[in-house]
Every structure is written in C-alpha cells, then in structure tokens.
Amino acid sequence: MIPATRRAPAALRAFYFAASSSRTITRPVLRHHVLSAPTRCIPSIARPFSSVYSRLQQASADEPPRPEAEEQKKEFTKFEELKQAGIVSPKVIDTITGRMNIHTMTDVQRLTLNHCLDGSDVIAQARTGTGKTLAFLMPVVQRLLRNGDAINDSRRGSRSKLDNIRALIISPTRELAEQIAAEARKVTQGTGLQVQTAVGGTQRRQHLMQMQQYGCHILVGTPGRVTDLISDNTTGIRLDNIETFVLDEADRLLDIGFAPAIAEIQSYMPEPTKSTRQTLMFSATVPKSVVSLVRQTLRPDFKFIRTVDPEEAPTHARIPQHVVFGRGLQNQIPIIMEIAHNAMEAHKKDPVNNMPFKAIVYFGSTAEVSLTYEAFSKMRDPEKPRSIFTPHPLDPCRIFQMHGKLAQAQRTRESQGFRNAQSAIMFSSDVTARGMDFPNVSHVIQVGLPRASDDYVHRIGRTGRAGKSGEGWLILNNDERRDIMQRMRGSGINLIEKPLVAGDLDMTQGAQIPGHVARLLKFVEVGVKSVPYNVKDATYAAMFGVLAQQNPNRSKQAQVDMMNELAKFGWGMQEPPAVSRNLIQRIGFGSVTGIRFEEQRQPARFEGRGDGGRGRGGFGDRDRDGRQGFRRGEGRDGESSRGPGVFGGGQGDAFDALGVEAGDGARGGRGRGFGRSSDRSGGNRGGYGRRS
Numbered sequence: 001m002i003p004a005t006r007r008a009p010a011a012l013r014a015f016y017f018a019a020s021s022s023r024t025i026t027r028p029v030l031r032h033h034v035l036s037a038p039t040r041c042i043p044s045i046a047r048p049f050s051s052v053y054s055r056l057q058q059a060s061a062d063e064p065p066r067p068e069a070e071e072q073k074k075e076f077t078k079f080e081e082l083k084q085a086g087i088v089s090p091k092v093i094d095t096i097t098g099r100m101n102i103h104t105m106t107d108v109q110r111l112t113l114n115h116c117l118d119g120s121d122v123i124a125q126a127r128t129g130t131g132k133t134l135a136f137l138m139p140v141v142q143r144l145l146r147n148g149d150a151i152n153d154s155r156r157g158s159r160s161k162l163d164n165i166r167a168l169i170i171s172p173t174r175e176l177a178e179q180i181a182a183e184a185r186k187v188t189q190g191t192g193l194q195v196q197t198a199v200g201g202t203q204r205r206q207h208l209m210q211m212q213q214y215g216c217h218i219l220v221g222t223p224g225r226v227t228d229l230i231s232d233n234t235t236g237i238r239l240d241n242i243e244t245f246v247l248d249e250a251d252r253l254l255d256i257g258f259a260p261a262i263a264e265i266q267s268y269m270p271e272p273t274k275s276t277r278q279t280l281m282f283s284a285t286v287p288k289s290v291v292s293l294v295r296q297t298l299r300p301d302f303k304f305i306r307t308v309d310p311e312e313a314p315t316h317a318r319i320p321q322h323v324v325f326g327r328g329l330q331n332q333i334p335i336i337m338e339i340a341h342n343a344m345e346a347h348k349k350d351p352v353n354n355m356p357f358k359a360i361v362y363f364g365s366t367a368e369v370s371l372t373y374e375a376f377s378k379m380r381d382p383e384k385p386r387s388i389f390t391p392h393p394l395d396p397c398r399i400f401q402m403h404g405k406l407a408q409a410q411r412t413r414e415s416q417g418f419r420n421a422q423s424a425i426m427f428s429s430d431v432t433a434r435g436m437d438f439p440n441v442s443h444v445i446q447v448g449l450p451r452a453s454d455d456y457v458h459r460i461g462r463t464g465r466a467g468k469s470g471e472g473w474l475i476l477n478n479d480e481r482r483d484i485m486q487r488m489r490g491s492g493i494n495l496i497e498k499p500l501v502a503g504d505l506d507m508t509q510g511a512q513i514p515g516h517v518a519r520l521l522k523f524v525e526v527g528v529k530s531v532p533y534n535v536k537d538a539t540y541a542a543m544f545g546v547l548a549q550q551n552p553n554r555s556k557q558a559q560v561d562m563m564n565e566l567a568k569f570g571w572g573m574q575e576p577p578a579v580s581r582n583l584i585q586r587i588g589f590g591s592v593t594g595i596r597f598e599e600q601r602q603p604a605r606f607e608g609r610g611d612g613g614r615g616r617g618g619f620g621d622r623d624r625d626g627r628q629g630f631r632r633g634e635g636r637d638g639e640s641s642r643g644p645g646v647f648g649g650g651q652g653d654a655f656d657a658l659g660v661e662a663g664d665g666a667r668g669g670r671g672r673g674f675g676r677s678s679d680r681s682g683g684n685r686g687g688y689g690r691r692s
C-alpha cells in the first residue's frame with residue numbers, strides 16, 4: 001500500500017498525460033548525422049554537449065575549462081575527447097579507456113550523452129549489445145560528480161546516509177541488476193560514489209547493512225525488492241534526493257507485470273515538475289504501445305532517440321539466423337545436439353575462424369529447461385565405462401541451466417560458471433534473455449517461438465555483442481513452416497532454412513542414419529532416459545500452454561498427438577504422463593482424445609518406478625555400423641524387460657514403491673528407477689537396461 005503522502009498527486013498524473021512535444025530522432029537522421037558534416041544535423045544534436053558546457057564550468061576542479069564556442073563545432077566520437085573537452089570527469093574517462101579498454105563511442109552513447117547530461121528525459125532505442133549500459137551510466141555518474149555535494153556524506157549517521165540516494169536504476173532481473181551494478185562500480189572507481197544493489201532472492205539484511213555502512217549514491221535494483229525496501233519505514237531508505245531515475249529494458253518494465261511496482265517507486269520520488277529529476281529509459285525494443293505509455297511517464301519535452309530504423313530488422317544484420325524444422329518435438333534434443341556437435345567440430349578444425357561453441361538455448365517454460373538440462377547433464381557414451389573420470393560426450397563443453405525457480409545461490413553459480421566458461425551450453429528461460437552480457441556467446445538457439453517478436457530480438461541479442469560474431473538458430477516443427485516463416489518475414493527478420501540430419505529423422509520408425517548422428521543419438525538416449533519421471537511429468541503438463549501459445553493455429557488434437565509422440569519416442573515412455581482432468585477442462589482441451597488423466601493412474605505404491613520401467617519409445621538398439629532403428633519392440637531394452645510398469649499394466653515393484661535403489665540399468669541392464677514415493681533422485685540413475 002502506498003502511503004497517502006507519497007502517492008503521485010492527481011495534478012502530476014494529469015501532467016504526465018499532457019500532449020508531448022518530444023522529438024524523435026531516428027536512424028535516417030543518424031545516418032545523415034554520422035556521415036555528413038555535423039553542423040548540418042538537427043539542432044539538438046548539431047550542438048553536441050554545448051548545452052551542458054556552461055554547467056560544466058562549475059564542475060569539479062580536475063576538469064579543465066574549455067572555450068564554449070569551440071565546443072559547439074565539435075562532434076565527439078572518442079571517450080578521450082570528452083575528457084579533453086571537460087565534458088566528463090577525467091577519472092571516469094580514464095577508467096573507461098584504461099580499465100575497461102573502451103575507446104570509441106557507439107551511436108547510442110554519442111547520441112544520448114548530451115541530452116542525458118543536460119537533464120532531459122530520454123527514451124533511447126538501440127540494438128542489443130551496443131553499450132546502452134555505459135550510455136546511461138556515464139552521464140548518471142557525471143551528473144553526480146558535477147553536483148559534488150552528492151559525495152559529501154561521510155559525516156552522516158548510518159541512517160541518514162540512506163536518504164542520499166541520487167540515482168536509481170531499475171532492471172527486470174536480478175542478474176541484470178547485478179551486472180549493471182558491477183559496471184557502475186567500475187565506472188565510479190576512484191570517484192567516491194557508492195553503488196549498492198537491491199535485488200530479490202537473498203541478502204536483504206546484508207544489502208541494507210552495506211548501505212548503512214558505506215552509504216549509497218547509486219542504487220541498482222529490481223522492482224520488487226526496491227518497492228519492498230522503500231515501503232518499509234524501518235529501513236530508512238528514501239528517494240527524496242533522486243536526480244536520475246533509469247529504467248533499463250524500459251519496455252519490459254512498463255508492461256503489465258512490472259508497471260504497478262514502477263508507479264509505486266515513482267510515487268516515492270520528487271515530482272519531476274518540482275525538481276530537476278530526470279528519467280532515462282533504454283531498450284533494444286520500443287514498441288508503439290510503449291511510446292504512448294512513456295508519454296504518461298516522461299516530461300512532455302522528452303527526447304526519443306533511435307539508432308534503429310523502424311524499417312530495418314531490429315537484429316544485427318551480421319548475425320545469420322537459421323531455422324531448422326523437425327519432424328516432431330522428439331527431434332528437438334537431437335537437433336540441439338547436432339548443432340553443438342557441428343559447431344565444436346568446426347572450432348576444432350578451424351579455431352581462427354570459428355569461435356569456441358558457447359550457446360544459450362531458450363525454451364518457453366522452466367520445465368522444458370529443467371528436462372533438457374537434466375538430459376544433457378546425464379549424457380554419456382554407453383560404450384565407455386561409467387565412472388566420474390569418463391568425460392562427458394560434449395567435453396570440454398560445460399552444461400548449465402538458468403531459470404527463475406532455481407535458488408538464488410544456484411542462479412549466481414550457474415550464471416558465473418557460464419560467464420567464465422570458454423565452451424558451454426546454458427539452457428535457459430527468458431530470465432537471461434534481456435540485457436545479460438555473457439562474453440563470447442557463439443550461438444543462441446531458440447526452441448519454438450518466444451511469446452513476442454521482441455523477445456526473439458532480445459534472445460538473439462545475447463550473441464554478436466559489441467561487434468562480435470555469432471549465429472542464431474530457431475527450432476520449429478514441420479507443420480509451422482509456412483505460417484511462422486511468413487510471420488517472421490513480416491517482422492523484418494530474415495531466417496535461412498538449414499536442414500539437419502536430426503531434424504529430418506522419423507523417430508517413430510526405423511531409420512538409416514549417418515554414423516556420426518547415430519553416435520550422438522546414443523548419448524541423447526542415455527541422457528533423456530535418465531531424466532526423472534517427475535521432470536517429464538511437469539514438462540508434459542507445461543507444454544499444453546507453451547505449444548498452444550507458440551502456435552495457436554495448430555489444432556488442439558494435433559498438439560496432443562505431437563506431445564504424446566514426444567513422450568513415447570523422445571522420452572522413452574510407454575504412455576504419456578497423466579494430467580489433471582480439471583486443468584484440461586479449464587484450458588479447453590476437454591474434447592481432445594489421447595490425454596491420460598490422473599485418476600487413471602495406478603495407486604501410488606505402483607508409481608514408484610522410474611522411467612525405465614515404462615519407457616520403450618523412440619531410442620533403441622543400433623546395429624554395429626551405427627545405423628539406428630528407432631521403433632523398438634517391447635522387451636528389447638532394459639526398460640521394457642522389466643515389464644511395462646505403472647502405465648502399462650501395473651506390475652509395480654515394492655522396491656520402487658519404497659523408493660529404494662534397486663539397481664542401475666546402465667550397469668545391470670535391468671533398468672530400475674524410483675519414483676514418487678520417497679526418493680526421486682533414484683529416478684536419475686535407474687532404469688535403462690540392456691543394449692545390444
């Protein structure tokens with residue numbers, strides 16, 4: 001609840017709605033600006049930094065004064081020039097050019113700097129990975145240094161230090177907030193400015209104590225934790241002195257999920273009409289709906305700066321974007337494996353022209369992330385001895401996962417691990433899709449279309465950052481070919497179709513496949529079958545919503561048929577997982593056939609079986625020269641040799657029901673997993689038996 005005194009007054013809200021006199025600066029102007037004489041630019045850019053210059057005369061003593069007339073003619077492209085011209089503090093520039101090794105400004109940095117410095121409200125749109133963070137951090141820091149009083153709080157008591165927050169930067173995710181804070185700490189090094197974080201998950205008390213001890217001039221946080229701290233009177237955190245409010249990934253923060261929190265945060269700040277507080281909004285995507293929203297939030301004379309021509313694709317032209325079609329959902333994991341294998345081989349053969357394989361793979365649900373992560377983590381070569389010393393088939397590529405259901409400590413570990421890895425795959429939900437600057441990501445692989453085309457742009461933007469190379473892959477189903485290709489072309493994205501062996505395989509039939517892919521499928525088989533039953537169960541349930549959203553044109557019956565094929569031939573289950581009848585009715589799948597309901601399950605004691613007890617689907621024996629037959633006869637491999645299990649006839653095993661580890665399918669060929677009774681972890685290991 002927002003305290004009455006802090007709610008935005010009606011007059012202010014009316015003010016937000018006032019007609020805008022903002023100016024939009026788009027790419028054609030930029031081209032002109034960049035390519036021709038700067039003096040012929042539109043006025044606000046043609047006098048770069050002149051409007052800030054007079055104020056800079058009052059800046060700290062280490063900034064040399066410069067003649068104003070000369071400044072007006074200059075256009076700055078190098079950070080060093082900003083120092084020489086006295087535009088930005090030498091300390092800040094020395095850090096950027098020295099410690100961060102960044103010398104030339106990007107378009108968005110150059111075009112927004114003077115507006116940000118002179119206190120204007122700005123909304124800026126620039127492609128992913130083009131340095132938007134520095135574009136807002138540098139002026140934020142410079143404004144604080146210019147008004148030198150910000151730093152003089154060393155004699156304050158611990159509580160009063162918390163009402164000296166001068167800049168608040170909000171980002172939609174914890175990892176992004178931490179990343180921005182890390183960059184802000186670099187930029188402010190040696191300036192005396194304190195940067196603190198307020199992110200959800202953990203460490204509320206610790207963050208507060210740190211703020212009380214060291215003070216806080218720049219607070220970087222997520223909407224939830226920031227509202228939590230400012231609405232709690234006991235924290236002493238106040239936003240009365242905020243000079244700059246930054247929304248990174250602004251379009252995301254203004255959408256329905258975050259908008260109430262952002263409005264609440266604003267209600268604790270000085271009104272823009274009665275103060276010099278500025279608001280800066282940055283994103284790679286600024287849909288029309290957001291432009292009308294920001295008119296309500298920014299001052300009427302805000303500047304809209306775009307370095308992306310609305311007629312051009314919002315993704316980088318240098319990043320090839322491939323699409324591969326699979327025969328069914330069961331082809332997805334083999335396709336990812338083939339992409340990984342091909343990229344690793346290419347790097348081995350020609351390391352100069354091919355980056356080490358480092359990929360982020362996006363899915364529409366957390367459950368799919370978990371399942372694929374489990375499968376890839378547990379892949380191994382069944383022909384090699386099972387030991388902790390046996391290398392993973394994708395070695396040296398490391399496997400990570402990232403989604404919102406992980407504990408914060410694990411999120412941090414996974415994120416750091418992926419950041420530092422030379423070669424890795426991170427299976428991820430959209431929690432990493434925006435803003436995350438993982439170095440040297442060579443591939444972004446999207447499994448199915450994301451919710452919105454803007455999400456596609458942000459996901460792809462995790463590769464090809466700061467001028468580097470990279471490639472995008474989109475994995476779709478055959479039945480989406482026409483419809484989705486048309487939709488993508490409509491949004492200006494040029495997808496290049498790239499057939500892969502693993503995409504064309506009919507995994508419901510015996511098939512002749514090339515040796516190298518057959519080998520990969522062996523690894524996939526071990527991995528997929530090791531995924532615990534509860535993970536497959538959750539994934540199956542989640543896919544009702546995900547698939548319907550990804551392709552609303554597909555009939556519900558066709559969708560369920562595909563999901564059932566996946567369970568059988570992709571996950572090795574005899575029957576698809578059972579789902580709640582209520583849920584199915586609610587989501588409108590009531591008339592679809594082929595869905596198994598929970599009441600059809602056997603009593604719980606018979607459910608204590610891992611996948612091994614049930615599976616007999618798509619992965620099967622291979623003959624010696626690497627050809628594989630997919631459709632198996634029952635009883636041929638480990639899982640069915642033990643009987644069909646809970647879904648196939650209720651031959652449950654008391655051991656299973658008790659959750660006791662009774663064997664190891666890989667070793668003993670008898671395939672036994674555990675299930676739902678007490679020890680689910682058993683399902684990770686058991687149950688895949690004999691192979692020829």
Ligand SMILES: Nc1ncnc2c1ncn2[C@@H]1O[C@H](COP(=O)(O)OP(=O)(O)OP(=O)(O)O)[C@@H](O)[C@H]1O
Nearest residue numbers: 104105106128129130131132133134284435437466
């Ligand atoms: N002028 C520059 N020259 C070269 N590299 C830069 C420059 N400015 C920033 N960078 C680097 O570029 C990378 C991407 O920057 P940043 O994360 O700010 O991109 P972004 O535009 O915010 O991307 P996104 O839209 O994904 O949030 C970072 O590693 C950053 O250090």
